[in-house]
Amino acid sequence: MSNLLYLYGLVPSHEATTTPLPSIKGFDHDSVIYSISLNDVTAYVCELDSDYYSEETISDKINNDMEWLQEKAFHHHETVQQLAKQYTIVPLKFCTLYKSEDSLKHTVESNKEKLKETFKLLEGNEEWNLKIYCNDEQLKKKVSESNASIEAKRQEISQLPPGRQFFEKKKIDELINQELENEKNLFCEEVHEKLKKISLFGSIKKNWSKDVTGRKEKMAWNSVFLLPTPNVEEFIEEIKLDEETYGIDGWDFEVSGPWPAYHFSSFT
Template sequence: MANFTYLYGLVPTKEAENQSFPSMKGFDGQTEPFTIVIQDITAIVSLLDSKQYSEEIIQDKINQDMEWLQEKAFHHHETVINLAKLYTIVPMKFCTIYQNQERLIEAIRSTRERIAATFKALSGNEEWNLKIYCEDSQLKKHVSEKNPVIEAKKAEISGLPKGRQFFELKKIDKLIDSELEKEKHRVSKSIHHQLKHFVIQGNVKRNWNKDVTGRRENMTWNGVYLVSEKNVEPFLKQIKQYEDNMLGLGWRFEASGPWPAYHFSSFIGEGNHVDKRIN
């Protein structure tokens, strides 16, 4: 039976030697994950039957079997999270698969220096996520009353003949909506830049819509941050302060973590990422 190699992540060999490897089920739900040592880098992997997990079968499952996809994605995510509690890990994307162990070892050796640099960058640091939401109706009231552009437009309209005022006032709602969106972006971006005083690195992700979040408020910002362990508490304290100060204007903050550092690590030699061929 030919086996593919499923890669969860890479950890420093010194850490793997000092911390016993946990017992858990592999991606197929039957075999157990194990380690492959490549000098100072240790790969955490499990084996997959190549007939049951061919590229075509995986693509069909992802496209047609939502239950399978959710189960396997959850398994990958939970496994990486548990490993991140024990080791400094360069986490792999879901369904990173190699045709065999030799291909994996070759890929690791070819990027060894970059992996070592990533271990150094991640050691003692944590990935945190901040989602910012806004209840538009609350902030809109504030914008309509306090925004200088709106105030200037109202003053301009007040000086027009009565007939013109009627038509111009009907247009002002569109201007308020436009200024509302600008205000949400301005405030969120300002918070993002202020938080950089507490973090090593911060990146911006795409906002999610209400169908995904299940919330009534609109998401205005989705940021990820690499934070040193000593700065996590001040980082979270600052976010709490924002929430306390801005709650009355409709702002909501959702910080979560620590997460495996998916957004601050990469592995050039990664295998199949669902949409690529298995190496």
């Protein structure tokens, strides 16, 4: 049985021919990554033993061997990241496998127009990520002291008979928590919209839990942007300014990049 092809990414052939590929070990640490020219598109792959890396074996490893998964996922990420520094790349997802070069060629040929458009979109642009964290207790204090809805509720309660005030005051905490979430969402949306104006695209992702981030603050926002390279400095400066301005209220900004453009170059 022939070997499988592990696909890392696709790049324009004119870039592949002008920039030599450095020596990079493959997925199994024995093979070497090499290029396959498919007319206007070049694929970067390595060969894998089809017996050892069967679909069933990989599925079992992913579900039952966390050490293997972490090592291989790190290898994939680092390899695609290295390629992205040299080429305009459409990065492929972890463990994208083809049974033959003909199968890979058919897929590329079937999607050549989409790939052409994607290369055009990505050339000269970079993917950056912004995560916004919030110290809820710190921001809650500000909301409690300055929010108009909460102050109106306090005024309303102060006009009630003493017996009623006791029960109504318990609702203040619920209102504060509600207004806290409103404040967080509004703030993050405003930051996002501001950064979108200097980006080509901005997309909102799912927030990560504390178990994943390892931080005591809750993640309030998670977003990715596709930026023209000349706009990256302005993008970072805007975030630094926001952190200097709003850090006192409990906001913390974590910006990272450039990353391979996974979110703006979907290819199956």
